[in-house]
Amino acid sequence: MAILVQFAIGLIFGLGLIVSGMSNPAKVLNFLDVAGIQAGTWDASLAFVMAGAVAVTFVGFSRVLKLPRPFFADRFYLPTRRDIDPRIVAGPAIFGIGWGLVGFCPGPALTALGFGSLSAVIFVVAMCAGMVLARFIAQLPSSTRYITPADPLET
Structure with a gap:
């Protein structure tokens, strides 16, 4: 049932x-291009979507x-850490830069695959490579890496 x-x-x-148009990178880039406000080309519609x-x-x-517990799990998995570490700053920064450069983030890129978008294919391949690289870096000995891995259920 859960599946x-x-x-x-x-x-x-x-x-x-x-x-909503989030799967169209041109629409996303027009939203992120705030320089278009004065020119009248800025697309504010995604602000309403967000x-x-x-x-x-x-x-x-x-x-x-x-609720006392989720429908399909034993307990809720909520973040407990309150500190700000380099990972919590670097991750969103990389995400935002990537989104601003290509107009895709993971969800819309996966939906765009259904349209046969070559740019979505390239993005998803790069995204998967980044995930593999992140796992590799997290497994390096702590003296050779800058960022410490965290328990995914506690962050």
């Missing part, structure tokens, strides 16, 4: 990305976290 619920939620999420997503997430989390 069916996960599939349905993923399908709804993917359809939302497609309908505001709607934040509102739905806020309502969803506030209700779900009142």
Whole structure:
């Protein structure tokens, strides 16, 4: 049953990305190009998409976290760390730079694969290579790496 619920939620999420235009890198880049505000070419529509997503997430989390436990798990896995380390700064910075350069982030890139987008294929291959590289770096002895790995369930 859990796999069916996960599939349905993923399908709804993917359809939302497609309908909102998030799977179109040109639309995303027009949103991120704030220099277009004065020229009148800035596309603010994704700001409304993000505001709607934040509102739905806020309502969803506030209700779900009142439950004694998740529907398909023994407990909630919530972050407990409050400190800011280099990983918490570098990760979002790399994510944002990549999104700004190519107009894709992981979810929209995966939906764009369904359209046969070559740029999405290139992005997803690079994304997977980055994931493999991150795992490799996390397994290096601590004296040869800068960032320490964390328990994924506790961060």
